[in-house]
Amino acid sequence: MHRILALVLFAAVMPVAATAAPCPGNPDALGTARVIAVDATTTPRVGRKHFPATLPLGPKELVLTFDDGPWPTTTPKVLDALKHECVRATFFLVGRNAKAHPELARRELAEGHSVGHHTFSHPLLDRMPLERAKSEIDRGIAADETALYGRPGATPRTPFFRFPGFASSPTLLDWLQTRGIVVFGADVWASDWNPMTPEQELALILGRIARVDHGIVLFHDTKAQTARMLPAFLRELKRRGFRIVQAVPAGQTRP
Numbered sequence: 289m290h291r292i293l294a295l296v297l298f299a300a301v302m303p304v305a306a307t308a309a310p311c312p313g314n315p316d317a318l319g320t321a322r323v324i325a326v327d328a329t330t331t332p333r334v335g336r337k338h339f340p341a342t343l344p345l346g347p348k349e350l351v352l353t354f355d356d357g358p359w360p361t362t363t364p365k366v367l368d369a370l371k372h373e374c375v376r377a378t379f380f381l382v383g384r385n386a387k388a389h390p391e392l393a394r395r396e397l398a399e400g401h402s403v404g405h406h407t408f409s410h411p412l413l414d415r416m417p418l419e420r421a422k423s424e425i426d427r428g429i430a431a432d433e434t435a436l437y438g439r440p441g442a443t444p445r446t447p448f449f450r451f452p453g454f455a456s457s458p459t460l461l462d463w464l465q466t467r468g469i470v471v472f473g474a475d476v477w478a479s480d481w482n483p484m485t486p487e488q489e490l491a492l493i494l495g496r497i498a499r500v501d502h503g504i505v506l507f508h509d510t511k512a513q514t515a516r517m518l519p520a521f522l523r524e525l526k527r528r529g530f531r532i533v534q535a536v537p538a539g540q541t542r543p
């Protein structure tokens with residue numbers, strides 16, 4: 289009888305428990321407020337920097353994304369900072385980096401992040417023959433999936449893709465959509481490809497986020513300045529009342 293009562297009570301509190309799960313070692317963590325299922329049929333292209341729409345986010349909701357890794361000197365620091373705050377992000381891997389550092393790609397997955405794709409060797413796809421561009425995309429997905437899961441699947445487990453340099457073409461966008469692959473742009477850039485101090489980057493990105501209010505934020509986990517500013521950035525988001533949303537593939541129950 290007690291066991292049944294306990295189960296009923298557990299079921300009743302589950303929705304609350306799911307959003308307010310404690311963060312080990314950090315009672316004041318920013319956390320991940322919710323998960324959003326992303327599907328190419330409803331949102332094939334997201335991010336208002338390049339596309340008309342973004343993810344259906346509420347006020348002060350942010351999706352954090354990190355491109356170009358995994359990279360041995362910086363990605364572990366980014367992962368440490370995210371873990372300390374129980375924040376789950378999306379990584380867009382460069383296939384040759386995933387091939388060189390598969391343990392880091394697997395750590396991203398093991399720590400609950402979404403792991404999408406960003407070509408094999410990071411060329412600008414809009415200025416090469418179509419078949420070569422397609423093979424760069426597929427070779428990247430295969431290298432990422434081999435690093436993550438041991439072998440590539442028939443379709444990408446996480447069908448999320450970002451164009452290097454946002455250099456898309458209408459033909460490639462249509463091709464990805466027919467394959468059920470969601471193309472991520474961004475709503476706000478950290479511009480961390482430009483050299484700056486971590487303090488300058490922090491001020492720049494917080495100012496831009498304040499202006500867009502909500503959306504997809506683009507960082508590079510290959511950049512030392514980004515890895516160094518991330519702990520302070522996450523604390524500041526918490527102080528300013530922002531909420532983190534994780535984008536996950538539709539139909540997958542993984543957190």
Ligand SMILES: [Zn+2]
Nearest residue numbers: 355356452453
């Ligand atoms: Zn990139």
